[in-house]
Amino acid sequence: MKRKNTTTVHIAAAVWFSAVCSLFLISHRKGLMTLNIILCLINLFLYYRQKPEHRKLLSVLSLLCLITAAVWLIMGSEYAWYASCILSSIYGTAELIRYLKLNISVWKRSFTDDKIYWLLHLGMMTLLMYGFVRLSLLSFQPDDMVRRMNPQAANITEYAPVTEEEYAGNFQIIRNIQYDTEYPNSVFNLMRSGKENAPLFVWFHGGGFISGSRDSEDRTQQFFAALLKEGYDIVSADYALAPDYRYPVPLIQAERLFLFLQDHQDELQTSTNSIVCGGTGAGAEIVIQYLCAAYNPAYASETGLTPVAKEQLKAAYLVSACYQPQYSDETNYPLTDFIMYQQSRSYYSCFSLHESKDAKRADCTAYITDDFPPLLIADGNTGTYTVQAHRMDDLLTERGIYHETDILDAPANNKNLIGISFDTEYNTYGVVHGKFLQMLRDIGITQ
Secondary structure, three states: OOOOOHHHHHHHHHHHHHHHHHHHOHHHHHHHHHHHHHHHHHHHHHHHHHOOOOHHHHHHHHHHHHHHHHHHHHHOOHHHHHHHHHHHHHHHHHHHHHHHHHOHHHHHOOOOHHHHHHHHHHHHHHHHHHHHHHHHHHHHOOHHHHHHHOOOOOOOOOOOOOEEEEEOOOEEEEEEEEOOOOOOOOEEEEEEOOOOOOOEEEEEOOOOOOOOOOOOOHHHHHHHHHHHHOOOEEEEEOOOOOOOOOOOHHHHHHHHHHHHHHHOHHHHOOOOOOEEEEEEOHHHHHHHHHHHHHHOHHHHHHHOOOOOOHHHEEEEEEEOOOOOHHHOOOOOOHHHHHHHHHHHHHHHOOOOHHHOHHHHHHOOHHHOOOOOOOEEEEEOOOOOOHHHHHHHHHHHHHHOOOEEEEEOOOOOOOOOOOOHHHOOOHHHHHHHHHHHHHHHHHOOOOO
16 A cells, blocks of 8 residues: 655654754754754645645644745744744644544554554654753753752751861861852852962863862862962852742852952952952853953943952953853854853853843843953863853954963864863863962062
């Protein structure tokens, strides 16, 4: 028995599959939606020629898929994209059900190739439906995924007692100093070099705003030891985590941390006359936004921050920062694109990062001033914000701002996968740390 109308059902299934892929392959949506438009045009032509059963309904669904995909491509509306995905799911389901009904007679025969073919289509519909539903739930609300990814992440309001102990051999560390009472995780560790009027290095950990802590980055501890030997006092701070606490809470906490350090210099036996900032991932984003608020009154007004005087902020070390959060899907690595995009959506509490006012406000690249402090921009080459690091490098060069870069995507580095925040052996991370220490010597902060 000849199977009926298999061409249109295969094309409709391809439209559905492409839509499911676009929910996951965030950075490839343009190509997938363009493919959907072409496939829908082909099916519309076939419906006109073949005049199959239910042609009107299927033609309307195919046309709606085409129109919504085109609207997204032209106008960039995330709602049009998601509408296209939903319509593609309905369209693909309708075509597959039509095919299954038209070929239901295969069950009256013995077990044949036709029956196997029928079962394959049924399995295809089931898998596509499952994938669409699962990914759709994440597209509407990514908080559940964020919680599942980081079951150990915590927002703590009751802290361990302040303790003092030896650190890295000859230095002192004071743990669990509380700098604020309104938000959780408002604590920091202070490491003293023993040098009088030492410059102060303030560090914010990474973790995509959903995980991490001041004690979670082992390789950074080695960096801290090197800084202490150079004569720096160090503050390593925590901040509240999403999805329980969202933008701009960590930025507000950074503001309060710096004001606390400034107001308690005598008690802490530190100085805020010369402050150097640094961070990885989310921590680096906090740093660049805070610097923009300090150096540009327009951005301070935009964010409502009251930073310390810009003259106190001497330099910054930015590792794997997402400088433009509305483009959190720019890691050029499909799985990381998806994860980072959903994490950022949870942090900025939005359906579409590309249309989120908060995500766009966090993009402070337009507020970088010509008197910005020296920066070291560092990043890896796999599943990280290499593209944005190069874009920031170009911007700083254009503005004539002193900076150095260590973006590990040169051909010599491509044989090694160097991920976000250099999730690799300390050898690579240590080289970049060393470059930053040398930059501090060159610009005269290290005495």
